[in-house]
């Protein structure tokens with residue numbers, strides 16, 4: 001059911017410093033910061049030849065990454081995003097296996113303009129999973 005790795009997201013305490021480090025120290029192709037108010041984050045995408053890295057920084061009071069950054073003040077890997085062809089059938093299959101879909105359970109439009117869903121980290125070996133329909 002899952003296809004390619006779309007991105008690995010890293011929550012960071014300083015978005016400008018992290019973007020500069022990927023650009024200058026790691027020599028990566030780093031995009032511009034993008035506010036995602038519906039998701040409570042500002043993101044910077046880093047394009048690698050085979051996948052992307054999503055740097056995440058909280059946006060607004062109720063950011064879903066606030067708790068994570070409180071527990072991990074120097075940042076850390078926050079989620080991993082897999083591509084699926086059909087997000088509704090993927091969701092329904094996952095629900096039937098007992099996995100918890102976060103939020104309302106309905107896909108929302110993510111940073112690439114495509115529908116996304118999140119699965120509870122406690123159901124996936126401590127790893128928050130994002131699914132993106134491509």
Ligand SMILES: C[C@@H](C(=O)O)C(=O)SCCNC(=O)CCNC(=O)[C@H](O)C(C)(C)COP(=O)(O)OP(=O)(O)OC[C@H]1O[C@@H](n2cnc3c(N)ncnc32)[C@H](O)[C@@H]1OP(=O)(O)O
Nearest residue numbers: 036039041064067068078102110111112118121126127128
């Ligand atoms: C723009 C878009 C895109 O790419 O298109 C994005 O990615 S938006 C990316 C940001 N959006 C999201 O993350 C949306 C989905 N996330 C959420 O709904 C939330 O972040 C939760 C995953 C439910 C966690 O919420 P919160 O931290 O408030 O809950 P909590 O403190 O009760 O945490 C419950 C337990 O899960 C753990 N926990 C929390 N966040 C975690 C993470 N990212 N990875 C692994 N474990 C995690 C906590 O340590 C805790 O474990 P213990 O009980 O053992 O201490």
Ligand SMILES: [Co+2]
Nearest residue numbers: 009054081130
């Ligand atoms: Co993401």
